[in-house]
Structure formats: C-alpha cells, structure tokens
Amino acid sequence: MTQQPTEIMLQAKQIEKYFYDPEKFQVLKDISFTVNREELVSLVGKSGSGKSTLLYILSTMDTDYHGELEIHGQNVSGLKQNELAALRNEKIGFVFQFHYLLPEFTCLKNVMIPALRLGKYSRPEIEERAYERLKVLGLSDQALKLSSKLSGGQQQRVAIARALINDPLIIMGDEPTGNLDSKNTNIVFDSFQQLAHEFNQTIIAVTHDVDFANRSDRVIEMSDGMII
Amino acid sequence: MAKKFNHPIDAEISVTYIISNKKLTAVAALGVTMGVAIFIFMNCMTAGFTVKSNTMIFKNTPHIRVYSDDKISTALIHPRDSRNIALIVNPKVVPENNRIIDPSKVMDLLKRQADVVLVTSQVATDVFYHNGKSQLPGNTAGVRIDDADKMFDIRSTVVEGNMEDLKTTTNGILLGTGIAAKMNVRTGDNMTITSSKGITKVMKIVGLFKTNNSVTDKTKSYVNLAMGQQLMAEGPSYVSDINVNVKDFDKAQDYSQRFSALTGYKAEDWKSANQSLVAPAKMRGVLVSAISLSILLIAGFGIYNILNMTISQKLTEIAILKAMGFQGGDVIRIFVLQGALIGLMGIIFGLLMALLLIYLATKIYLGGDIGYFPIRFEADVFLNGVLFGLVNTLLAAYLPARKAANVDPVSIFRN
Numbered sequence A: 001m002t003q004q005p006t007e008i009m010l011q012a013k014q015i016e017k018y019f020y021d022p023e024k025f026q027v028l029k030d031i032s033f034t035v036n037r038e039e040l041v042s043l044v045g046k047s048g049s050g051k052s053t054l055l056y057i058l059s060t061m062d063t064d065y066h067g068e069l070e071i072h073g074q075n076v077s078g079l080k081q082n083e084l085a086a087l088r089n090e091k092i093g094f095v096f097q098f099h100y101l102l103p104e105f106t107c108l109k110n111v112m113i114p115a116l117r118l119g120k121y122s123r124p125e126i127e128e129r130a131y132e133r134l135k136v137l138g139l140s141d142q143a144l145k146l147s148s149k150l151s152g153g154q155q156q157r158v159a160i161a162r163a164l165i166n167d168p169l170i171i172m173g174d175e176p177t178g179n180l181d182s183k184n185t186n187i188v189f190d191s192f193q194q195l196a197h198e199f200n201q202t203i204i205a206v207t208h209d210v211d212f213a214n215r216s217d218r219v220i221e222m223s224d225g226m227i228i
Numbered sequence B: 001m002a003k004k005f006n007h008p009i010d011a012e013i014s015v016t017y018i019i020s021n022k023k024l025t026a027v028a029a030l031g032v033t034m035g036v037a038i039f040i041f042m043n044c045m046t047a048g049f050t051v052k053s054n055t056m057i058f059k060n061t062p063h064i065r066v067y068s069d070d071k072i073s074t075a076l077i078h079p080r081d082s083r084n085i086a087l088i089v090n091p092k093v094v095p096e097n098n099r100i101i102d103p104s105k106v107m108d109l110l111k112r113q114a115d116v117v118l119v120t121s122q123v124a125t126d127v128f129y130h131n132g133k134s135q136l137p138g139n140t141a142g143v144r145i146d147d148a149d150k151m152f153d154i155r156s157t158v159v160e161g162n163m164e165d166l167k168t169t170t171n172g173i174l175l176g177t178g179i180a181a182k183m184n185v186r187t188g189d190n191m192t193i194t195s196s197k198g199i200t201k202v203m204k205i206v207g208l209f210k211t212n213n214s215v216t217d218k219t220k221s222y223v224n225l226a227m228g229q230q231l232m233a234e235g236p237s238y239v240s241d242i243n244v245n246v247k248d249f250d251k252a253q254d255y256s257q258r259f260s261a262l263t264g265y266k267a268e269d270w271k272s273a274n275q276s277l278v279a280p281a282k283m284r285g286v287l288v289s290a291i292s293l294s295i296l297l298i299a300g301f302g303i304y305n306i307l308n309m310t311i312s313q314k315l316t317e318i319a320i321l322k323a324m325g326f327q328g329g330d331v332i333r334i335f336v337l338q339g340a341l342i343g344l345m346g347i348i349f350g351l352l353m354a355l356l357l358i359y360l361a362t363k364i365y366l367g368g369d370i371g372y373f374p375i376r377f378e379a380d381v382f383l384n385g386v387l388f389g390l391v392n393t394l395l396a397a398y399l400p401a402r403k404a405a406n407v408d409p410v411s412i413f414r415n
Helices: A051-058 A081-091 A107-118 A123-136 A152-164 A182-198 A210-214 B009-020 B022-058 B103-111 B145-152 B177-183 B214-219 B225-231 B249-263 B275-313 B315-323 B328-362 B379-405 B409-414
Strands: A008-019 A025-036 A040-045 A066-071 A092-095 A170-174 A202-206 A218-223 B064-067 B116-131 B134-143 B158-161 B172-176 B190-195 B200-209 B220-224 B241-246 B266-269 B365-367
Touching (some): A025 A051, A040 A182, A051 A202, A081 A092, A081 B328, A152 A170, A182 A202, B022 B275, B103 B116, B116 B177, B134 B225, B172 B177, B177 B214, B214 B220, B220 B225, B315 B328
Parallel strands (some): A040 A202, A170 A202, B172 B200
Antiparallel strands (some): B064 B266
C-alpha cells in the first residue's frame, strides 16, 4: 500500500437526481467532485439539502440518477445490482446513524459477516482479523456478547469494525455520530480520525455535527442540491 | 477478485434466525407436522380401505370372469330397405344354456396369455337349501376345490370341518356359516339342495366357512365340479364360467377387453362386476386426497405467514445485509433455507406422529365385517407426504423470500 496520497478514490461527474413523488423535483444538481486516498471528507448541509441522497448514490445503493460515478477508476454507473452488491462487499464499508447491527448475532459474528460473504480468507483468519479490529476499537472484551446487549456507543464502534473487515477502499458514514451523546461522539470521531490517519482509510461522512466537520480534512457543504 | 473460500454464511444466518425465534419456528413447524401427519394418516387409511375392500371382493370374484352372456333373439329377416317390413319377433332371452363350448380349449388359450396367473373353471348355479320344511335361496359354485382355493383363498375362511374333504366326498358341500346357522346344521350333517333345473341332491356338509361378508356367508356354498354339472343336468364338459387372475388386478380392465375379443365370450373384469363397491371407493379416494392436500396447503400458509412476519420485522437487517454486499440471491437463500429447515423439522415430527397415529389406529377393533381398523403402513404414502410437504414449504418460503430480495435498502434507511 504505497500509492501516492493524491490517488483518486472516488469521482462524481455531473450527478443529477430527481424525485418524482409527490411531484417532479430536482434534489441534486450537477454534482462533481473527487475524493482522494486517505482523505476524511465531511458532507454537511441543512436537512433536505440532498447530502444523504448524494451519499446513497456514492454508496452505489441508489442507482436512479444521471451522471457518472467512478470508484477507484472503475465506472460503476450502469453496473447490474448483483455486480454492485459484490463491489460494495469488497470495496465499501458502511457506518449508519442507527448502528444497524444484526441483534441476534455476537459482536464478533457481526464483524465477520461481510468477510464471510466475501470469502477472501479462511474462517480462522477472518476470526482473527475481526478480533484485531475490535481490539483497535477497544472492544475485544465485548466480542462474544450479543450485539443487542451493548451500549449505543459500543454498537457504533462494532459497526465501524465491521465496516473495516474487508479492508475497503472507502468507508461511508451516514451521520455516524448522529445518535450518540457527546462522550460517545468523541470516541467514535477519534476512531474515525485514527482510521484516516493511522490506517490510511478514505472516509466520506454525512454529518450534522459541527465539531466532526471541523476536524475533518475537507468539508463539502451542500445547499438545495448543489455544492457551495 | 476470485472468491477463495465459500463460507456458508447464508445458512448460518438462517439457522441463527431459526434459533433466536424458537416460538415462531415451533408454531410453523407444528403446522407442517399436523399437515404431514394427517395427510399420511388419511391416505394410509384410504389405502387400507381399498386393500380391505379388494380382499373382500376377491374372496368371491375373480379378476376376470369369462362367460357366455345371455343372447336376445333378433329378427330372422332384416328389412333390406324402408319399404320392406321386418319379420316381427318378440325380443327375449334365447332359451339356450350359457355353456362355453369346448372350455378346456378356451382355458388353454387363456393360460397362454401373458400376465395370466391362474385360470379355473366353475359351474355356478342358483339353488335352494332345504332342511326339513325350511328353505333358503342361495347359490353354489361347482369347483375343483384346490384351484378355487388358490383364487379365492377359501382355506383361510374355513371355520369348521376340512376343505380337503370335499375332494374325497362326491356329494360334499362347503357351506357359508350364515346358511348353516339358519338351517341349524353343522359339519357332518346332511342337507338337501335343489337347483334351478329342479334337480334335488342330498349333500353332506364337510365344512363351514366364514368370509365376514354377510351376504356371501348367507348364500354361498361350494361343491365339486362334477356335482355342479349334475345340478345343472349337464355332462362333464359343461362349464358356466372361466375365472382368470392376472398379475396386476388394477389392469384387469385392459385384459378383459382383449380376452373378450380372443375367446368370443364376454369377459367381465372385477371392477365392472362390483361397480357399486368400486365407484364409492374412487369417490372416497378423491375426497381424502382433496381434504388431506388442503390441510397440507394450510400448513404451507402457516410457513408463508411466519416468514412474511419475520421478513417485515427484519427489513432493516435485510437492508443492512444488502448494503454490505449481500445479493438478492443470498437473501432468497437465507429465507428459503429458513423455511425449508422449519419444514424439514415439521416433516420429521409429522412422520413420527403419522407412525404413532397409524399404529394406534391398527389397535382399534371395529368388529363386524371389518375386524380391526383397516389402515396400512404404505411406504408410497409416506414418501408422498414428505415430497408434498417439502414442495409446499419451499414454495411457501420462496414467495416471501422473493419479496425480501427486492427490498430497496435506500428506502429503508431513509425512514
């Protein structure tokens, strides 16, 4: 992993999106930007500015848009659903506002699931890697607990560990601290910064949190579907 | 990137869902258990009834009976066209006897046919049984008792005396128990019978049989073939029926048509001879199949419902799995497998329950013509139960699973 820091990880070209319900409405207007390797980018803006919509497009989950999206040089616009799923599995990690762990599984299993799906490593290797990541996030002693038994902040850190398990190119966060108190926000934010700077992770996060935005490498502010 | 390892993660998720929702799983599985058990039980019962009813029929009826049918007299001169007048006749049964001409040749011919197992001849005649002043109508069959035994299994029904004695007693008679009771006679006694030709014979009772079919027991008797011929005032070549058993009695209908054409006599299969018994049996079969399949179907709805509920509860989890790169096919696999496992559990318990129910049913004594409850362990029915159960649960699981596969994660996360 000795690529140049200026390497482009994600590129959006003239992305536009409309909502048709209840009436035709343009949510995103001519969005173009790039995200470089090892950058921690915050997407900020008021409610309804289109930042979450943009994130879902960048994450390849929303395919109903105009324009082009490249992830690590690969044009992903027009790929089939299953190809996109495989791409997400391998290259993108997610952290959501409501941590969204699978409550019936242990923390360790939650972290392992994307790797088991990917099938790049054997089961013992995956287990070891999952442990490592939980350890980095200070959760190794919670590994065998059911994920629903953890506190919100702990669950969010498990979710971060899960996002990391397949060594993704990009981690995307949808208000990763939105549902946490300030203490946990700090812990989660520290984790993100640690990832960005110690582990050279590229991160794009939608956030309301001014602190979070201020401490990131770059802030993309949106208003009325445009970058300002 | 090439996939190096194939971890069964979909299956692991299914199993976890099953284990962490024990109550729901148990309810759904119980539905399948009941469905499969009742399906198997009812169909085994039908099979048992059919076998019982067939055994009863074959105690008295051959698979195929070849005989000379009554002929109706026809006009001696047929009109050539509409201007001519037919010679008027009075259509009625031709008063010639129903003999089969050269029966041994016909029998040889039938014996040579493929799939024919047994061919016997008999003289059937209506008789009156007398004892003192009491008189009872019935019918007797003049037979070679060994052949008749092979066909109708007479030996197993003999309750008094000895069937073999018929061979050594020229005027011996093997009597149904119903007749014996009414005439107040028993083995060793003499009795008189009068045939429809007005011939009266004094017979010596060599044994009594009880078929548990009350009509047969109250009317039927067996005598030697020669005695039957004498009762009909006929010579030793006279035979009224040739009875044929074939390998597969269900196909008797096909053979009967062929034998008819082959011999020139009427060949009647057991189904047409016993239509009043066969038609209700058929109806019963349709009814039982319909009911048992519906019950199985309802069990399928149980699985469908519960998976639908599970999926509605787990929409966000499905969305998160899809966000993490699980494809539509993975999601379908997860839930179909869950349904299949529930179904399989249900089926296994259903099989056990069916075994128990059938075992208990065989212990119920009904008495009368039937005896013990006529239910049988039918491997075919068990196999069908498993098969229908599986297909049913897979289908019931697939429909909601397909819905889950189409979940759009973005619309879930937005709300």
